Amino acid sequence: MSALMAVAIGILFAASIYMMLRRSIVKLVMGLILLSNAANLVIFTSAGLTSGAPPLLDAATKQPPAGVADPLAQALILTAIVIAFGVLAFSVVLIHRANEVVQTDDLDQMKETDQ
Amino acid sequence: MLLSIALPFIAAVVAPLWIKKGWHGSWLALFPLLIFCLTAPALADVLRGNERIIQYSWVPSIGLNLALHLDALSWLMLSLISGIGTAIVLYASKYLENHPDLGRFFLWLFVFMGAMVGLVLADNILLLFVFWELTSIASYMLIGFNHESAKARASALQGLLVTVGGGLALLAGMIMLGYQQGTFLLSEMSLIAESSNWITAAIVLVLLGCFTKSAQFPFQFWLPNAMAAPTPVSAYLHSATMVKAGVFLMAQLAPVFAEQIVWTTLVTGAGAITMLLGAWLAFLAVDLKKILAYTTVTALGMLTMLIGIGSDYANYAFATFLIAHALYKASLFMLAGIIEHQSHTRNLRRVRPLPRSTLVVTGMAAWSLAGIVPALGFIAKELTLKANTGDWLLTAMVFLTAVLTIAVAASLVWQPLRSKSPALPVHGEPWQQWVGPIVFSTLALLLGVFAWVVQPLADQIASQMTGAKVIELSLWYGFSQALALSGASIVLGILLASVWQKTRVLATRLRWLSRRFGSEKLYELTLAGNLSFADWQTRVLQNGYLGRYLVLIIAITTIAILSTLLVQYGWPGMSFDALESYEVGMLFVMLTATLYAIASKQRFAAIIALGAVGFVVALIFIHFSAPDLGITQVLVETLTVLLLVLVLIKLPGLKHYSTRLQRFVDATVAAGFGFMMTLLVLAAQENRWAESISHYFVEQSYPLGQGRNIVNVILVDFRALDTLGEIFVLALAALGVYSMIRLRRSRL
Numbered sequence: 001m002s003a004l005m006a007v008a009i010g011i012l013f014a015a016s017i018y019m020m021l022r023r024s025i026v027k028l029v030m031g032l033i034l035l036s037n038a039a040n041l042v043i044f045t046s047a048g049l050t051s052g053a054p055p056l057l058d059a060a061t062k063q064p065p066a067g068v069a070d071p072l073a074q075a076l077i078l079t080a081i082v083i084a085f086g087v088l089a090f091s092v093v094l095i096h097r098a099n100e101v102v103q104t105d106d107l108d109q110m111k112e113t114d115q
Numbered sequence: 116m117l118l119s120i121a122l123p124f125i126a127a128v129v130a131p132l133w134i135k136k137g138w139h140g141s142w143l144a145l146f147p148l149l150i151f152c153l154t155a156p157a158l159a160d161v162l163r164g165n166e167r168i169i170q171y172s173w174v175p176s177i178g179l180n181l182a183l184h185l186d187a188l189s190w191l192m193l194s195l196i197s198g199i200g201t202a203i204v205l206y207a208s209k210y211l212e213n214h215p216d217l218g219r220f221f222l223w224l225f226v227f228m229g230a231m232v233g234l235v236l237a238d239n240i241l242l243l244f245v246f247w248e249l250t251s252i253a254s255y256m257l258i259g260f261n262h263e264s265a266k267a268r269a270s271a272l273q274g275l276l277v278t279v280g281g282g283l284a285l286l287a288g289m290i291m292l293g294y295q296q297g298t299f300l301l302s303e304m305s306l307i308a309e310s311s312n313w314i315t316a317a318i319v320l321v322l323l324g325c326f327t328k329s330a331q332f333p334f335q336f337w338l339p340n341a342m343a344a345p346t347p348v349s350a351y352l353h354s355a356t357m358v359k360a361g362v363f364l365m366a367q368l369a370p371v372f373a374e375q376i377v378w379t380t381l382v383t384g385a386g387a388i389t390m391l392l393g394a395w396l397a398f399l400a401v402d403l404k405k406i407l408a409y410t411t412v413t414a415l416g417m418l419t420m421l422i423g424i425g426s427d428y429a430n431y432a433f434a435t436f437l438i439a440h441a442l443y444k445a446s447l448f449m450l451a452g453i454i455e456h457q458s459h460t461r462n463l464r465r466v467r468p469l470p471r472s473t474l475v476v477t478g479m480a481a482w483s484l485a486g487i488v489p490a491l492g493f494i495a496k497e498l499t500l501k502a503n504t505g506d507w508l509l510t511a512m513v514f515l516t517a518v519l520t521i522a523v524a525a526s527l528v529w530q531p532l533r534s535k536s537p538a539l540p541v542h543g544e545p546w547q548q549w550v551g552p553i554v555f556s557t558l559a560l561l562l563g564v565f566a567w568v569v570q571p572l573a574d575q576i577a578s579q580m581t582g583a584k585v586i587e588l589s590l591w592y593g594f595s596q597a598l599a600l601s602g603a604s605i606v607l608g609i610l611l612a613s614v615w616q617k618t619r620v621l622a623t624r625l626r627w628l629s630r631r632f633g634s635e636k637l638y639e640l641t642l643a644g645n646l647s648f649a650d651w652q653t654r655v656l657q658n659g660y661l662g663r664y665l666v667l668i669i670a671i672t673t674i675a676i677l678s679t680l681l682v683q684y685g686w687p688g689m690s691f692d693a694l695e696s697y698e699v700g701m702l703f704v705m706l707t708a709t710l711y712a713i714a715s716k717q718r719f720a721a722i723i724a725l726g727a728v729g730f731v732v733a734l735i736f737i738h739f740s741a742p743d744l745g746i747t748q749v750l751v752e753t754l755t756v757l758l759l760v761l762v763l764i765k766l767p768g769l770k771h772y773s774t775r776l777q778r779f780v781d782a783t784v785a786a787g788f789g790f791m792m793t794l795l796v797l798a799a800q801e802n803r804w805a806e807s808i809s810h811y812f813v814e815q816s817y818p819l820g821q822g823r824n825i826v827n828v829i830l831v832d833f834r835a836l837d838t839l840g841e842i843f844v845l846a847l848a849a850l851g852v853y854s855m856i857r858l859r860r861s862r863l
Contacts, residue, residue, distance in 0.1 A: 001693065001695070012728075064825070068813060068825075089758060093855050
């Protein structure tokens with residue numbers, strides 16, 4: 001499965017980079033969303049894929065299940081998901097403002113600082 | 116010794132305040148005088164051949180110690196710096212009296228003095244380099260002292276670029292030399308007998324530094340331009356001291372490199388060419404300071420050549436000439452300032468008759484310049500001619516140089532005498548301006564007669580270089596080829612001086628030629644080429660298009676990582692066994708949605724596809740034992756879709772802006788990056804370099820954190836500070852979003 005995941009991650013990255021290279025500013029944001037998904041999956045896959053053993057301690061024995069999944073990677077990704085959302089919200093509002101001010105959604109038209 | 120270095124820097128701080136108070140600058144001459152008095156007593160020790168060495172630890176990790184040493188050569192340089200410095204400060208205090216920037220002038224003059232003292236005392240070659248560059252910077256500030264003149268600024272920049280550029284080469288050469296020798300201390304270096312490419316490269320680099328600093332061919336052009344500086348600066352930096360730094364360093368390194376063919380050939384060759392070229396240009400020039408600048412170039416060339424020859428005669432000639440030149444050239448420059456003041460011109464063609472006193476002193480200094488009995492310069496010339504016997508080419512060059520120099524020296528006196536224009540009313544120059552010229556030109560003349568005074572110092576310097584035999588300094592070595600050539604050069608030189616006025620037409624034509632094809636032209640071309648290259652590459656690389664920046668960054672990253680990965684590691688393996696059908700199905704849905712999001716022309720369809728991708732990612736998390744991630748991902752994905760729908764509805768639809776070619780290029784770069792990431796993830800799965808630290812959290816979650824959800828315990832307990840940072844980032848983002856929305860409302 002992890003080899004297939006690696007291929008899927010590669011395609012996700014390719015798609016996100018392609019979208020980020022587009023001139024339309026809306027597509028840039030879509031590329032950003034795909035990029036954060038791809039990056040999270042990289043960390044997740046690299047920590048090893050384990051099914052059926054979540055990092056939760058048994059209520060009675062206070063022991064983890066056998067072959068427990070790596071909790072540290074999950075903690076990192078959790079942080080990454082939330083931060084990515086913060087960045088996304090900010091950039092979406094930012095491009096909305098930019099579009100309002102410059103009156104274009106073409107990035108190549110936005111290269112001058114003077115209007 | 117440390118005090119000698121510190122004193123000028125103290126003076127540099129005191130001087131501007133002193134001048135600001137309205138006190139007279141002459142008193143500042145006490146600083147260099149004090150250094151001179153501190154230096155003088157060390158002579159006895161130096162003459163016995165005892166080097167004084169002091170070491171203070173500074174940056175031990177890179178071998179940079181504050182190591183100082185005082186040998187005969189540095190003692191001589193030190194007394195020249197402080198002795199001439201005293202006269203120069205006195206001279207400048209009157210020459211630039213009432214100048215609004217006098218304080219700034221003294222500041223940089225003293226900074227220079229301190230740097231120069233440090234340079235000659237430094238034993239560690241890295242320390243020497245630091246002072247070396249400091250002199251360049253001080254020189255820059257002083258050449259450009261008259262900063263309202265564009266020419267002065269250009270000349271200052273030229274001097275700086277040439278000398279600092281050479282300085283960088285010098286640093287590289289010094290480091291190479293230091294590694295070869297296993298020490299960075301001059302006093303511990305020894306003769307290199309073998310030769311290798313490494314040593315050759317070190318020699319060439321060191322020489323680049325020395326040649327630029329000492330204005331050797333082909334870098335001689337910056338020195339005459341440096342005459343844009345006020346006269347005291349020209350007298351001090353650009354004749355007596357700073358330009359000697361290169362010569363000084365070469366003399367210090369001569370015992371190390373003496374057996375290298377590259378060294379002897381380059382040093383002798385460049386020196387001889389510079390010597391003759393300088394003399395020729397000095398003869399052609401008409402501006403008094405330019406003439407002196409070119410004779411300085413000649414003198415530096417001769418000193419360099421003597422180092423290159425390295426025989427006993429050459430070493431003695433070097434020592435004597437070093438003293439003689441510093442004395443008469445400093446006084447000639449100071450006289451040039453006086454003459455300019457008295458005659459209202461520096462052009463030797465239009466110079467007016469001068470008062471008798473000026474003429475006499477000029478005559479004395481010019482006599483030394485010409486090197487005629489009984490001046491110290493005469494002994495130096497005799498020895499130089501003797502050093503060259505056997506090599507007819509060098510002998511001819513020295514002879515021609517002597518002829519031209521004598522012609523120039525004679526014209527310096529003759530032109531004012533022959534002048535037909537009316538003399539200007541004489542206004543006496545203050546004593547401060549006369550002390551230097553009178554003392555130094557007298558010394559230069561008398562030291563020839565009393566050569567025994569210089570003898571012990573010359574002995575010591577010669578033995579410190581490569582000398583073995585003691586040669587007695589004397590005005591009379593008996594009849595010889597050298598004496599005959601010396602005599603002939605006097606006759607020819609005076610003949611040439613008599614037609615000086617008539618040769619000016621020729622001179623103008625030749626100057627035009629050298630401006631077209633000289634090395635200064637090369638400098639200008641290099642500078643212009645550099646600027647236009649910078650301009651071009653800035654326009655290409657910094658073009659302002661976000662897409663192109665990204666393409667470049669991503670393409671380079673991809674190539675760099677991919678090539679490293681494949682070369683160092685090879686292809687990672689891939690195995691598709693044990694696949695569950697629903698796992699393949701999940702990924703299939705995700706990738707289909709991704710491709711749909713890319714291709715779709717409708718905003719909402721694209722947003723929904725993106726949402727689908729996010730939810731599949733959540734499914735993957737849940738399937739592979741990460742319930743918390745799954746929950747968070749579902750929440751965030753829902754919010755993202757809502758946000759996009761709300762905001763994007765106000766934005767234009769998805770349009771195709773790029774050309775087909777552009778899209779193809781982008782797609783290739785993107786595919787390359789994706790390919791690279793796949794390989795990277797595969798390689799990461801095959802390898803685990805370090806032991807995972809996760810088991811600590813698993814074991815300690817309940818005992819330390821009292822929680823059963825390990826991920827949550829990590830977030831709020833073990834790594835709580837990180838989570839605080841995360842909250843802070845979110846708060847900032849929220850603040851940004853809020854203020855942008857508010858801003859719009861207030862506009863409307």
